[in-house]
Amino acid sequence: MTGNSARKGKPRVGEPKSSAAGLPGITHAMRYALGEMGARRSIQTLSAMNQIHGFDCPSCAWPDPDAEHRHQAEFCENGAKAVAWEATRKQVGAAFFATHSIAELRAQSDHWLEHNGRLTEPMHLAAGATHYTPISWDGALSLVADRLRALPDPDRAVFYTSGRASNEAAFVYQLLARRLGTNNLPDCSNMCHESSGAALSQTIGIGKGTVTLDDIANHAELVVVVGQNPGTNHPRMLTALEHAKRRGARIVSINPMAEAGLARFKNPQTVRGLAGRGTQLADRHLPVRVNGDLALFAAVNKALLARDDAEPGAILDHRFIARHCDGFEAAADAWRALDWRRLESMSGLDRSDIEEFTTDVVAADSVVVCWAMGLTQHRNAVATIREIVNFLLLRGNIGRAGAAPIRGHSNVQGDRTMGIWEQMPDTFLDAVRDEFGFDPPRRHGLDTVESIRAIRDGRVDVFFALGGNFVAATPDSELTSAVMANCALTVHVATKLNRSHLHHGREALVLPCLGRTERDVRSAGEQVVTVEDSMGMVHGSRGIPAPASPDLRSEVSIVTELGRRLFGDDIGWGAMGEDYTLIRRHIEHVVPGFQGFESRIAEPGGFALPNGPRDSRAFATPSGKARFTVNPPDAVQVPDGHLLLQTVRSHDQFNTTIYGLDDRYRGVRGGRRVVFVCTDDLRDRGLRDGDVVDLVSVWTDGERRASGFRVVDYPTPRGCATAYFPEANVLVPLDSTADVSNTPTSKSIVIRIEPTT
Ligand code: SF4
Numbered sequence: 001m002t003g004n005s006a007r008k009g010k011p012r013v014g015e016p017k018s019s020a021a022g023l024p025g026i027t028h029a030m031r032y033a034l035g036e037m038g039a040r041r042s043i044q045t046l047s048a049m050n051q052i053h054g055f056d057c058p059s060c061a062w063p064d065p066d067a068e069h070r071h072q073a074e075f076c077e078n079g080a081k082a083v084a085w086e087a088t089r090k091q092v093g094a095a096f097f098a099t100h101s102i103a104e105l106r107a108q109s110d111h112w113l114e115h116n117g118r119l120t121e122p123m124h125l126a127a128g129a130t131h132y133t134p135i136s137w138d139g140a141l142s143l144v145a146d147r148l149r150a151l152p153d154p155d156r157a158v159f160y161t162s163g164r165a166s167n168e169a170a171f172v173y174q175l176l177a178r179r180l181g182t183n184n185l186p187d188c189s190n191m192c193h194e195s196s197g198a199a200l201s202q203t204i205g206i207g208k209g210t211v212t213l214d215d216i217a218n219h220a221e222l223v224v225v226v227g228q229n230p231g232t233n234h235p236r237m238l239t240a241l242e243h244a245k246r247r248g249a250r251i252v253s254i255n256p257m258a259e260a261g262l263a264r265f266k267n268p269q270t271v272r273g274l275a276g277r278g279t280q281l282a283d284r285h286l287p288v289r290v291n292g293d294l295a296l297f298a299a300v301n302k303a304l305l306a307r308d309d310a311e312p313g314a315i316l317d318h319r320f321i322a323r324h325c326d327g328f329e330a331a332a333d334a335w336r337a338l339d340w341r342r343l344e345s346m347s348g349l350d351r352s353d354i355e356e357f358t359t360d361v362v363a364a365d366s367v368v369v370c371w372a373m374g375l376t377q378h379r380n381a382v383a384t385i386r387e388i389v390n391f392l393l394l395r396g397n398i399g400r401a402g403a404a405p406i407r408g409h410s411n412v413q414g415d416r417t418m419g420i421w422e423q424m425p426d427t428f429l430d431a432v433r434d435e436f437g438f439d440p441p442r443r444h445g446l447d448t449v450e451s452i453r454a455i456r457d458g459r460v461d462v463f464f465a466l467g468g469n470f471v472a473a474t475p476d477s478e479l480t481s482a483v484m485a486n487c488a489l490t491v492h493v494a495t496k497l498n499r500s501h502l503h504h505g506r507e508a509l510v511l512p513c514l515g516r517t518e519r520d521v522r523s524a525g526e527q528v529v530t531v532e533d534s535m536g537m538v539h540g541s542r543g544i545p546a547p548a549s550p551d552l553r554s555e556v557s558i559v560t561e562l563g564r565r566l567f568g569d570d571i572g573w574g575a576m577g578e579d580y581t582l583i584r585r586h587i588e589h590v591v592p593g594f595q596g597f598e599s600r601i602a603e604p605g606g607f608a609l610p611n612g613p614r615d616s617r618a619f620a621t622p623s624g625k626a627r628f629t630v631n632p633p634d635a636v637q638v639p640d641g642h643l644l645l646q647t648v649r650s651h652d653q654f655n656t657t658i659y660g661l662d663d664r665y666r667g668v669r670g671g672r673r674v675v676f677v678c679t680d681d682l683r684d685r686g687l688r689d690g691d692v693v694d695l696v697s698v699w700t701d702g703e704r705r706a707s708g709f710r711v712v713d714y715p716t717p718r719g720c721a722t723a724y725f726p727e728a729n730v731l732v733p734l735d736s737t738a739d740v741s742n743t744p745t746s747k748s749i750v751i752r753i754e755p756t757t
Contacts, residue, residue: 011671020231022266029080036084048544050074052604056531056541058516061407062234063213063533067604076235081659086515090117097132111658114496119512120549127506145565147489154181156461158451161187161420162468163409166529168583169555170418183445190448194741195376196405199385203627205620210402210613217243220401222364226254227374231261232651238265242279253282260665289348290644290720291748294384295633299343302335303358317396327628334630346635348717366401377747382740383631399617407534414532431590436571456483464491469498472656475732475744514554518543524579539606646747647725676714676722689713692756697731
């Protein structure tokens with residue numbers, strides 16, 4: 001699937017870069033923006049992006065500076081690409097679909113599919129048909145309503161959400177699913193920060209971070225960036241890190257590969273960044289082995305404890321521990337019993353490196369730990385993040401700085417706040433009942449992996465996706481694409497054609513929606529939506545240019561109109577679809593922290609949601625205290641001759657969206673089928689840079705193969721390998737998931753490498 005046409009791009013490989021952004025960042029952003037949008041539209045959109053009265057960047061969830069510190073160009077290269085991708089002038093309409101059959105489209109790359117432009121009208125694929133054909137909105141929504149109404153059991157429907165959906169769209173969407181009678185609400189969070197939510201809820205009583213942008217930029221004395229590549233995935237974070245660095249904070253990067261963005265940042269907003277050498281960011285880089293983070297943080301905690309044992313009270317914050325925490329003694333006993341040699345071997349780091357990092361920690365009165373998918377997509381991800389919470393608790397850093405899970409998609413955190421979760425607690429469901437007068441189902445629904453299993457096993461008739469590219473984003477992609485045919489109907493609300501529209505049910509619909517950048521006018525006037533960033537700030541987003549086609553509808557209006565057709569106007573579906581302030585009034589009643597919602601989004605920059613650990617060191621755990629936990633270090637055992645593969649994004653990529661075929665920071669151009677392996681591991685296998693190999697993953701149910709990858713000799717720890725997703729998703733077994741969170745283990749796949757024959 002995704003790989004076929006990607007093989008057409010033959011990668012050229014040069015030296016990795018030692019700095020990020022700068023003039024090349026501006027050049028690449030503007031070239032892409034002008035190519036997709038032209039000069040007028042580029043100015044119109046980019047000048048409104050991340051501005052107080054503009055729209056929120058549809059790419060990552062990095063927070064915006066407060067109103068008085070915003071630049072006129074408050075976006076990064078990848079944010080500009082995301083906007084250009086959405087606000088492109090190119091379009092695909094009925095003529096395109098009449099020309100290209102599904103079979104032809106499947107043979108194209110993801111890059112090609114999306115670069116044909118915006119969808120302009122609803123399209124229908126009849127059972128047995130070879131081409132999508134136009135359908136009216138009335139026909140499309142009636143069809144979906146009829147199929148949902150006819151289900152023998154509401155749990156035979158699945159409602160998937162991507163992290164782009166606004167708070168308003170997410171709220172009415174979860175309402176629709178629950179009004180129908182199901183909690184089958186899988187989302188992209190199941191595949192990314194589910195492990196963070198699980199670990200943080202267990203230990204500090206809230207499934208979100210405890211840090212603000214101000215903490216990172218202006219207060220923290222040490223910022224630890226682990227399992228995260230902000231230069232590509234959250235580029236404006238580099239500005240905050242630069243700010244921190246220039247006021248004297250230390251930065252430690254922990255990642256198998258040293259990434260350009262954390263080495264040196266050339267801030268394009270400064271003369272120093274444009275004409276000078278920029279700012280060195282990381283003071284220390286620890287090249288941890290893939291899946292070695294749990295062992296590393298256990299080792300640091302052991303070292304901190306040993307120093308405190310040697311000099312009682314000098315290292316740990318015993319006052320904080322006694323007053324705010326449970327479980328310290330058990331955790332301390334476990335750390336004392338750990339064996340240094342095992343910790344070194346599992347982490348891939350020497351004790352001396354770990355002790356030096358511990359010295360950085362001891363020297364800092366406030367520490368922030370930022371992380372992303374490099375931590376969350378391992379089998380032991382929840383244990384790893386719990387161990388990071390232990391690390392933060394030991395020196396009382398929660399409530400002074402603390403935990404910063406950095407979300408990858410613009411409103412993925414907000415969607416969860418709005419109830420997009422297959423296991424929302426009874427308090428939320430009770431509030432929905434009290435507000436709307438129907439009792440939502442209480443049994444837990446299906447998450448993403450469970451949904452794929454249910455589809456595979458013929459237990460799902462209707463698959464509805466609010467955005468996203470389900471088959472490309474999910475693990476075991478060949479299996480996932482194949483089993484979608486088991487659904488009677490697949491429905492995708494989308495801005496652009498993607499692979500998921502081509503691996504469809506027996507009947508399929510593609511419903512074109514407004515993008516975040518576009519003006520949304522309903523009968524009640526121009527509408528604003530809201531989003532929540534990675535740090536719990538909620539603010540408004542108002543699209544500026546006219547929609548790409550008059551036939552587009554907003555996600556809110558599609559969902560509410562479907563609700564009206566299914567349930568009549570029992571809870572005011574029609575009115576909510578015309579006036580989003582009514583939705584916000586309901587949110588205010590149902591979701592804690594949204595009192596005065598409408599007036600607070602009028603404040604420049606929006607408002608912060610309450611956060612007990614951060615605001616007042618209040619922990620909503622059963623004991624009311626933060627919990628130390630015991631997390632026995634382990635690491636994936638890799639058989640002789642095998643490697644542990646992690647999947648990553650290239651720089652020309654946002655999730656499954658491929659903007660281009662380059663990854664210039666890592667020195668790769670013109671292709672994506674590459675695998676990064678160190679010199680020693682290549683030599684052991686008789687391989688060299690430039691060889692072409694197959695990657696074969698090994699799992700209990702057999703082997704999976706991805707063919708034709710160009711080997712790149714690259715500095716990375718021994719025993720590790722790296723390739724891009726979605727190309728390598730085919731190697732991730734559906735049943736290889738993280739403990740507790742059930743997140744696919746896309747960052748630790750046992751593979752062997754074989755020369756392509
Ligand atoms: S850092 Fe993230 S939110 Fe900000 S402009 Fe870049 S991609 Fe968009």
